[in-house]
Amino acid sequence: MGRRKAREISFKCIYKLAYGQAVMENKDTAIFNITEDNDEEVTGEDKIFIADLIEGISTNLENIDSLILSKLKNWTIDRIFKVDLAILRMAVYELEYTDVPFKVAINESIEIVKKYGDEKSPSFVNGVLREIVADREN
Numbered sequence: 128m129g130r131r132k133a134r135e136i137s138f139k140c141i142y143k144l145a146y147g148q149a150v151m152e153n154k155d156t157a158i159f160n161i162t163e164d165n166d167e168e169v170t171g172e173d174k175i176f177i178a179d180l181i182e183g184i185s186t187n188l189e190n191i192d193s194l195i196l197s198k199l200k201n202w203t204i205d206r207i208f209k210v211d212l213a214i215l216r217m218a219v220y221e222l223e224y225t226d227v228p229f230k231v232a233i234n235e236s237i238e239i240v241k242k243y244g245d246e247k248s249p250s251f252v253n254g255v256l257r258e259i260v261a262d263r264e265n
Contacts, residue, residue, distance in 0.1 A: 131235055141184055192216070214248075218232050
């Protein structure tokens with residue numbers, strides 16, 4: 128399985144966790160029943176990547192949300208489209224807490240949001256992520 132598919136599964140889990148559709152009891156249950164929802168085999172390495180991403184976001188959620196909000200004017204977390212927010216959280220985590228190159232994190236997020244968001248989602252997510260990267264480069 129490729130990283131994009133693993134990120135897509137992670138996005139679904141993050142979304143479910145954020146909106147009360149699931150509860151993370153431990154790192155392993157955070158993956159839920161991912162093999163039932165996928166036509167590709169989920170390897171042990173994939174499960175580790177997905178679980179680490181979900182756990183990292185959960186652990187750093189307050190800082191991640193604060194960084195997202197710092198790039199928006201007159202917004203609250205509740206006003207952000209839920210799909211966009213879940214994808215932003217994943218991308219910001221990768222930008223701030225991993226060694227994933229910023230171009231990869233942004234591109235992957237845009238491709239996923241194109242699939243699950245609305246017509247405005249790609250430009251919104253891209254704009255927020257570009258602002259975060261611009262601050263890191265200064």
